[in-house]
Amino acid sequence: MILQALAFYLFAFVAVASGVMVIASRNPVHSVLFLILAFFNGAGLFVLMGAEFLAMILVLVYVGAVAVLFLFVVMMLDINYVEMRKGFLQYLPVGGLIGLILLVELTFVAGAWVAAPAAVASIPIAPPEQVHNTRALGNVIYTDYIYLFQAAGLVLLVAMVGAIVLTLRQREGVRRQSIARQIGRKRGDSIELKDVPRGSGV
């Protein structure tokens, strides 16, 4: 038990510290790397809670795919750090005020949070010990709430199609490789043998 508590404080501390470093570090690439560290510690906390499926999905989706693309984009940015810091003091009052208001609002919400009695009653009982959380999640997502899940998928599909439509452009004069045409080409289409009489051209 003491080992678990130690692990919890280690993961929680590193997660919070790297979260702070995400906004504090000067170099944006370092920020993204700290963000990845924060994700990792989040996964560690999930494992401690016994939600190993969520932990693996967090690493797989956020660290393995989303953060890679993030890093990919941030690496390409050409930022002048001195210029970026210039307006810091100028924007501090407004930014600080917005941050303060948000903090106060969040505190109010957290303080006044009461779950509706109907919602408390409808929370399903914890699955029995031998059903591990992968199967429990699968039952909830693919059996109990399959239509909502499919609807969420459709929303994402629409977003994806929208992004492609916005960025797709047809350029003139681009020679594309057509593999089918390459394979479909016959010997007769490209080679012709000619008997050239001596002393005269083709």
Add this chain to the structure above:
Amino acid sequence: MASILNDPFWDTYAGQGAIILAQILAVLVPLLLAVAYLTYAERKVIGAMQLRKGPNVVGWFGLLQPIADAAKLLFKETILPAGANRVIFVAAPMVTFVLAMIGWAVIPFGEGLVVSDLNVGILYLFAISSLGVYGVIMSGWASNSKYPFLGALRSAAQMVSYEVSMGFVIITVLICVGSLNLTDIVMAQKTVWFCVPLLPMFVIFFISTLAETNRSPFDLPEGESEIVAGFFLEYSSMTFALFFLGEYASMLLMGAMTSILFLGGWLPPLDIAPFNWIPGPVWLFGKIAACMFVFLWVRATFPRYRYDQLMRLGWKVFLPFSLLWVVLTAGFLFAFDLVPNR
């Protein structure tokens, strides 16, 4: 002997820690030896395919060559380029090496012979292999040099693309097994190995592992004829050696993953007399060795893919095909009422 095993010391934290440490060493020491001799095997096999002798000077048949290479790399100078981002530059090879090592924690070498028998073992392996790209990107960016950066960008796009089809292949295997546990996956192949009913998925998975480990014909991130050596161009000495070790260890890891998902892991091909005399770990080793031989064979045979062809193969060929096969497999299992764990 029995009194030592029953000692209450083994139940304390120190005792448990000692047991775990011994297990880790029992996996990692043979692994590093295997990595060393995989480089030797690569040079010998490709040498034989190209009618050369390969290493044959250091030791009998050149058997001490890997050790000589390791000693050479250890004693060379580590060069830190002036414009490099030092912390990330040094951290990148460590990330590559560590990621290639920790995947082995869930590989079962026999029934119960596994360091950590995770319920979500296959997801863990898949997550670890998808993190391999970080070592490459970090090294490419931190070198602050154009060829490594180009190599890193190529590798990022390549590894993300091939993970998608690999994911679908793993899903196909999972719906045939009904569990994410690697031991369960192997035990589900008692009657027939999955490479027989899922042959097309086996081929796609194998080619995707080639792309995932940046091996030829998909070795664009290090394509020496275009971008010199790609992402590890600026590395020397032990930092280079860590990349090298990490890359070969992740090749072995991919071989182990292929063996477990499709070639029945530690199981013999037929459960009859001459086959089941041989212990399980030997079978697994033989299957990994066979996969590695094909890796080397491919390297000696195929020219490197062009970048747009690589992307076409990943997104326009493998992805639709593996998606179709997932639907077909699921439909087949459902129609004939073969879905496991209903």
